[in-house]
Amino acid sequence: MTAIHTDAALPAIDSTELRRCLGSFVTGVTVMTTLDADGQPEGITANSFSSLSLNPPLIVWSLRLSSRSFNTYQNATHFAVNILAQDQVHLSNRFASSGINRFEGVAYTPGLGGVPLLEGCASYLECSLEASHPGGDHVLFVGRVQRIRVNDIKPLAYGNGGYLSVQSLDVA
Ligand SMILES: Cc1cc2nc3c(=O)[nH]c(=O)nc-3n(C[C@H](O)[C@H](O)[C@H](O)COP(=O)(O)O)c2cc1C
Known part of the structure; x- marks a missing residue:
């Protein structure tokens, strides 16, 4: 038997349920950093990060259109994906907070293009x-990876609306 549904026949998507559903997909946590037009550091916590392509090496993340820093990322030539370690929950919270200088007391070094x-x-x-594409109330930013560094530190995870720790499953 084949069930055929038109969109109109389906119930509207409840936004709280949608968030809960999407939240069951566990991710890491990043802070996306760049420089604004005045050369000041900018950073925002984002878990919408994903790999996109290996050859060429591309990654993608999405930023809310209403974000205070939207223009900065849209006009940036470079940005960096800082993949947070398990002991950096404070940085995740800090770079998701409004009304503070997010970089105050935060240690960083300049990378390509001076990006923190x-x-x-x-x-x-x-x-x-590399590119930006509209995506509803967000914009997708595609980055071409120019340099990488991997440290031997456990990453922080995020899912079901909270921070999680990563543990390997001992499966054969
Ligand atoms: C774990 C976590 C992940 C987040 N991921 C994103 C994201 O991918 N995109 C986004 O636009 N906002 C994301 N946010 C929200 C922003 O960090 C936050 O709303 C923003 O910093 C608010 O200030 P703004 O006006 O500078 O955007 C996330 C927040 C948290 C705590």
């Missing part, structure tokens, strides 16, 4: 901005 690389992360991908 936060100290102590699990890994880093330094990117040039």
Whole structure:
């Protein structure tokens, strides 16, 4: 038997349920960093990061259109993906907070294009901005990976609306 549904026949998507559903997909946590037009560091916590292509090496993440830093990322030539380590929950919260200087007291070094690389992360991908694409109330930023660094530190995980720790399953 084949069930045929038109969109109109389906119930509307409840936004709370949609968030809950998407939240069951466990991710890592990144801080996307760049420089604004005045050369000031900018950073925002994002878990919408994903690999996109190996050859050429491309990654993607999405930023809310209403974000205060939207123009900065849209106009940036470079940005960095700082993949947070398990002991960096404070940085995730800090770079998701409004009304503070997010970089105050945060240790970082300049990477490609002067983009800040936060100290102590699990890994880093330094990117040039390849493209941006509209995506509903977000914009997708595609980065071309120019340089990477991987540290031997456990990454932080995020799922079901909270921070999680990564543990290997001992399966044969
Ligand atoms: C774990 C976590 C993941 C987040 N992921 C994203 C994301 O992928 N894209 C986004 O636009 N906002 C994301 N946010 C929200 C932003 O970090 C936050 O709303 C933003 O910093 C608010 O200030 P703004 O006006 O500078 O955007 C996330 C927040 C947290 C705590």
